[in-house]
Amino acid sequence: MSEFTGSISSVNPLIRTAINVADEAVAVEALEAGEPKLEIQGLNFFYGKFQALRNISVKMPARRITSIIGPSGTGKSTFLRLFNRMSDLVPGTRVEGQVRLDGQNIFEGLDPVRLRSKVGMVFQKPNPFPKSIYDNIAYGPRMHRIKNKKQLDEIVERSARGAYIWEEIKDKLHVSAMALSGGQQQRLCIARAIAVEPEVILMDEPCSALDPISTIKVEELMLQLRSNYTIVIVTHNMQQAARASDFTSVFMMAPDRAGELVEFGPTKEIFTRPKDERTEQYVTGRFG
């Protein structure tokens, strides 16, 4: 039944109808021009003795969306959580190599608390605090010593507008955030993340718990945010990567179950002319 497996043709139309994918040439240009925002070099990561990531080197350009795809268990999320050192929270882990944010190695001489105010994160499951909508967005700024009510109001509105949720919440800012729908909660979490004005936003499968319409809204939002932020997104949905990212990195599992980066490049290239056999098999749905 091999005639059905070549469904690359079913991916292509999606790329064509994708909302706003950068032109390939522009993407390549961005990759080559100047300093990358995030530069990963010779990165190895271990849980105890188990090596979860092996020898990963990649440069992620500023103000672009880089997606990370691959079958489950290949260390995509692990990789992402290194960028803001959320990986510190798991005891018994160990990193080798470097992750450089604007040239500064984040594992050396940098307070993770400060790092995280520069590198925001949106999680797989929407995780608003059990507080009011307003308090959710204002939480970060408050913790960063902004007490002025007026200033806070401004930040809340600006962030909510930035996350395209202002219109939906402006009349109920003091209602519990738990009362919002899943998709709204996720956009609230994005608003909360941008309220502390980070430079990079990490997204860990941000749409996997959402319905199609919310998914599209979040994708649109990402494309808007791209003009101000560097976005790295892990997704299990290849169509999403194709629709809403400029660059794509493909992770695969080595025989010892360590995750490896097998290919990185402009999204269009990855989906149409993959260089690696495994990438091709994966994007055509041969497994995963």
Next chain:
Amino acid sequence: MATTSPVNTRAKTAAANDTNLGDRIFAIITAITAGIIVAIVIIFAVVLVTGSWTSVVHNGLNFITSIDWPDNGFDNALFGAQNYIFGTIITSAFALLIGGLASLGAAIFLSEYSPPWLRTPLSFLVELLAAVPSVVYGFWGIQFVSGFMGGPDGVERSLNKFLGWLPLFSDKVGTTRGATLEVAFNGRDILVAGLILSIMIIPTITSISRDVIRTVPDSQREGMLAMGATRWQSIRRAVLSYGKQGIIGALILGLGRALGETIAVAFLIGGASTVIPPQGTLLNRGESIASKFANNYNEISPADTNGFSAFLELGLVLFIITLIINVIAQILVSQGTKHSGKKNTGLWSNITKWLQYLVFPILVLIASPFISLPVALVVIVLWALLKGLRAYQVRVEEKGGELPKFLTYIAEPNKSYNYRKFINRLMQGLFVLALLVAIIPLAAIFILVITKGLPVVFQPDFLINDTSGRPLLGGLPTNNKGIAQAILGTGLLVGMASVIGIPLGILAGIYLSEYGKNRFGRLVRFTADVLQGVPSIIIGLFILTVVINNSLFVPGQKYNGWAGSIALAIMMLPIISRTTEEILRLVPDNMREAALALGVPKWRVILTVVLPAALSGVVTGVILGVARVAGETAPILLTARGNDSFNGLNDQTPALTLVMYNYGRRPDAASVDLSWGAAFVLMLIVLLLSFGVRYLTRNRLKASL
């Protein structure tokens, strides 16, 4: 201290400097409070061991081989505690058997059978049972259970009449002098004490094993059901075998509770003032280690060096037994439903296979003093016949034959689907029965306390006068006795205990939940659990030794309220810290991650996100701790020891439980009435505390998590 372990191997020191200063200070403060728990347990062990050293040297092995416990040690008499050790073991074993089965059945019913709308109220009822103070159980037992168990028409007479041929229910007791005595049938004996203990340990075992059963993934049940298992088969083969360890752990924890139970046993076991050696019969009176302390608390005096040391050794024995029991239980429960991929090596599995054949006969033989040897032998022979039949059946089948149908039914009854269906129904019925066994005593206690206690409360001056008839707030004495001084005493004792115990407990709980994923954390958790398992009478004994005997707080005054408060605070500490930890853990990690990812230091995340999210749960845990100690008798019996009047915490301080303890066993109607009244007020306080608040906060907790 913190779990934010450095990640960079090349620059470990640099990474340590990464950690936020506020984080480090906060972690250290909470760690110190957590350390207090460890310190208490260590001091505890040291005091007990050094204090009992005189007795260990003086009495030697005599302590466990002799049944002779003199009234005092002034003339260097030797002390022997065998009687008490026997009493402790036999009542606890009985409680474990009856209470354990009932609890398991109730737990299975609650988690597997009960419709959801029924589950919450039923669990609530079982937990109510846990909130009933021990002294109320004792008093209820003596007023009610003793009544229908003992006496000329009591259950015990009938048991003896029909089953007297079993040593278990014999009415003859041998004495050391070779004489044979008849038991008194007064409803105060090992059987009744064991029954009350059974009821008392039901909530512990039920709630823990229900939690264990809940952790069994549905995929296990479904896997069994999908292969055609009946409900009961899926419970037995998937659920119970999966959660076996945790359930055994729960049973052992219940056993630990039974071993240390003091006041209720002291009320009901009859007390062995005359020397009666261990007997097979349950109808004999006896004494357990814990009840010995309560029944003879006036004899525990440091002036009598030998006697005091002997009591400390008795405490040490109980401490060690409960320690071992609790450690085993903790290990089993914490490993609960974890399953490692460890393999059984061939030799070991062969040995266990053969051991299996020995376990049953040995167990039956151990029980033979109670069920008589002939009965034991008959049981073993029947069992062996069944095993033989199975083996024979296999041989026949391998030759292509088949056993006669009725023999197949005996050998492999499960082959008949109707049999499986029948067993399924039968077990379901038994579970319901078990639940009733768990709940009916509760109903009985409530009805009696309300019908007998409520009228007393409305007697004139009951809430104004003290037990000697003087109005608490001044005025002329009247003939109306009241319990005002006890209410005030309980309030102050518990209030002071809360002031000490709550802040320490919460901080320690924060440490355990947020920083405690290291060795020290495990140590604190372990010692907190040990401390929680220590019988309350032992904590009283500890304070008696350290504080009272040295007049530590109030110069020149031995027994005083402060010491009582400290004892209660020590009891509160592990309860509050462990529940706080558990509640904080319920706050999903993604909340913490969300806040951390915004660049907020961990300590502020804890104070601004984690604690507020769990606040109502923490409050509930705290109040549960307060309620638990409000009903305590044993520790304040040895420390505060107040009675009829209230003269401030510097003096002996009265309490509701002490009033019940002192008046509850007196035969005159006035004393009994007074005790019912005190029981009513005590239950009201305890239940309002433990459930009123929980009910109010429940919905908020649900909404916030």
Next chain:
Amino acid sequence: MMQPTTQTANTGATPSNGKTAVGKSVRTEKLNAYYGKHHAIKDVTVEFEPNLITALIGPSGCGKSTLLRNLNRMHEVVLGGRAEGKIFLGDENILDKKVDAALIRRKIGMVFQRPNPFPALSIKENVVSGLRLEGESNPHKLERVIEESLKRSFLWDEVKDKLDEPGVSLSGGQQQRLCIARTIAVEPDVILMDEPCSALDPISTLKIEDLMLDLKQRYTIIIVTHNMQQAARVSDKTGFMLAGAERTGQLVEYNDTKKIFTSPQDQRTEDYISGRFG
């Protein structure tokens, strides 16, 4: 011919039951399933034919697992789960109140999304756990079934030297094949598989797919999958399900797999298989 079809099968005067080597058809008529008040699937009428692999596909929440779990009455195990309509196994309406669910599940085996071997049991005890339920204790008979089932699930060579080790010591893919071995050990008529490969790596996935193709010679196989390529690779027939706004799933299209993937009749099916949503 393995064992006779169980001494306990008292329900079936079903003529086709003569040979166990052929599966039975499963047919639903106007099947509606609910979780409490939530209407999960609506009016599903479909026939799953013997000796074919039928795949059920659709976006998550479309009710495909619910439909599958109805077929062996596992749906009612879930809190508030209930069903209306008819489901025929051969000629027997298994939704009939008088029919015992345990006996139905004995005839309609199920493999779950996540491998769920029984951790307290060894590999071989896992395989015969179904027979143990029926009181079989003859060690020789059990040995034979263990070997036969493990061979038929392509697992024997990998585990024959460690049969006494716990089932959970195996890798995920092996565990899943162990669960299949456990299912076929009791010789069911139908095997239901609920996303059996979603937790597995590519190589294990291939092995399970091979195994399915082999098993279909003897059983009716119905598989729920979220992986369209898998449906395309292994199934003979495919049903596409979809839920509307109120999240009630319906069977949109049911046809030969080839037709579904090349010339779907329904626009929604086409949108789905071309990745427009889901």
